[in-house]
Each structure stands twice: as structure tokens, then as C-alpha cells.
Amino acid sequence: LAKTTQPISMDSYEGQEVNITCSHNNIATNDYITWYQQFPSQGPRFIIQGYKTKVTNEVASLFIPADRKSSTLSLPRVSLSDTAVYYCLVGLMSTGFQKLVFGTGTRLLVSP
Amino acid sequence: GAVVSQHPSWVICKSGTSVKIECRSLDFQATTMFWYRQFPKQSLMLMATSNEGSKATYEQGVEKDKFLINHASLTLSTLTVTSAHPEDSSFYICSAIPRVNTEAFFGQGTRLTVV
Numbered sequence: 001l002a003k004t005t006q007p008i009s010m011d012s013y014e015g016q017e018v019n020i021t022c023s024h025n026n027i028a029t030n031d032y033i034t035w036y037q038q039f040p041s042q043g044p045r046f047i048i049q050g051y052k053t054k055v056t057n058e059v060a061s062l063f064i065p066a067d068r069k070s071s072t073l074s075l076p077r078v079s080l081s082d083t084a085v086y087y088c089l090v091g092l093m094s095t096g097f098q099k100l101v102f103g104t105g106t107r108l109l110v111s112p
Numbered sequence: 113g114a115v116v117s118q119h120p121s122w123v124i125c126k127s128g129t130s131v132k133i134e135c136r137s138l139d140f141q142a143t144t145m146f147w148y149r150q151f152p153k154q155s156l157m158l159m160a161t162s163n164e165g166s167k168a169t170y171e172q173g174v175e176k177d178k179f180l181i182n183h184a185s186l187t188l189s190t191l192t193v194t195s196a197h198p199e200d201s202s203f204y205i206c207s208a209i210p211r212v213n214t215e216a217f218f219g220q221g222t223r224l225t226v227v
Binding site: 034036041042043044045046049087099100101102103104105 | 116118146148157203207216
């Protein structure tokens with residue numbers, strides 16, 4: 001499984017755009033990239049998933065360069081409620097069994 | 113989205129007793145479920161992978177005789193912490209994947225406190 005590296009923490013203010021980058025230099029050809037959000041004392045919640053280029057949904061965008069060795073989660077206009085830990089995971093999602101291994105995650109603090 | 117429910121949400125038990133935690137997929141069938149443990153301010157640590165109808169696969173360093181996992185049906189997996197000790201106090205989280213090529217859904221977690 002590809003190991004991921006993320007910044008330990010980030011600070012932002014309400015209304016700003018936040019970009020969290022994840023490095024996954026050993027990503028395999030069939031690996032997908034998935035981001036989760038976790039609030040204290042809750043299970044992780046799926047944010048977005050992609051394989052290449054750009055993916056956008058109602059809460060975030062995911063940018064993946066051509067070499068796929070990194071990815072960037074973009075949160076537009078964050079609010080206080082976006083304060084959470086964000087995890088980047090890579091792994092094979094296209095066939096059956098998938099073991100999800102979490103890295104350190106990025107602790108995002110949004111201030112007024 | 114798919115819902116995964118854990119029960120109980122929190123439990124306090126005495127040292128030496130056993131505690132069972134249930135993980136249910138409410139609106140889908142999950143052939144594979146995962147169990148994680150999370151200590152304060154730390155990331156989720158994968159404990160084991162639970163496959164319906166077969167023995168669980170434990171990660172290195174996780175005692176299979178202490179953390180008993182049973183996946184008796186496509187919608188239920190249980191984790192039993194046997195002879196619990198204070199160092200087993202942690203946040204336990206399960207997850208399940210509805211089908212291939214999709215994201216995993218996580219339960220809300222169970223806070224175990226051993227006194």
C-alpha cells in the first residue's frame with residue numbers, strides 16, 4: 001500500500017480557500033485517492049475520491065497531477081465547522097478487498 | 113449514502129471483563145468490514161479485516177485472542193475485547209465497503225473506558 005505524507009496541521013480563517021496536499025510517491029497504477037474528514041469522537045466521513053485530473057463535488061475539489069504522486073484537496077470558503085482532521089488514503093478500490101490504512105492526517109483549524 | 117452503525121456508542125467496563133462492540137451495515141451488504149482503534153490525537157490504526165464467513169485477518173501486533181472478531185452475516189461484524197485492561201481504553205471504529213470500486217463507510221465509533 002502506498003504511504004502518504006501530509007502536513008500535520010494547517011490554520012485558516014473563515015471564508016478562505018484551504019488546500020491540503022498529500023504526497024504518495026509510490027502510488028500504484030490501479031490505486032485511487034480518497035479523502036476523509038474526521039471530527040472528534042466520530043468516525044471518518046468520505047469527502048471525495050479520484051483517480052486522475054480533477055474531481056469536484058458539492059463540498060470539495062480534488063486535484064491530481066499527471067504523475068499522480070501527489071494530490072490536493074481544496075476546500076472553498078471554509079467555515080468554523082470545517083475544523084477537523086483530514087486524511088488522504090491511496091489504495092486499490094477497483095477490485096474486491098481493499099485494506100484502508102490511515103496516515104497521520106492534517107489537523108485543520110479554522111478561526112473566525 | 114450508506115449507513116454503518118456501531119453499538120454501543122460508549123461503554124465503561126471493569127478491568128478483567130469482556131466487552132462486545134457491534135458494527136452493522138444498515139442498508140447494504142458488506143462482505144468485508146474493518147476494525148480500527150484510535151487513541152487521543154492519533155490516527156486510526158487498522159486492527160483487523162473481517163470477512164463474512166471466514167476468520168478475520170489481524171494486523172501485526174494485534175492479539176487475535178484478545179480482540180475477537182466475528183463476521184457472521186453480511187450486515188454484522190462484532191469485536192469482543194476480552195479481559196479488558198485500562199490500556200485497552202480507546203476509540204474503536206468499524207468500516208464497511210458496500211461493493212467494489214466505491215468508498216468505505218465508517219461507523220460513529222465506540223468509546224471504551226476500562227476502569
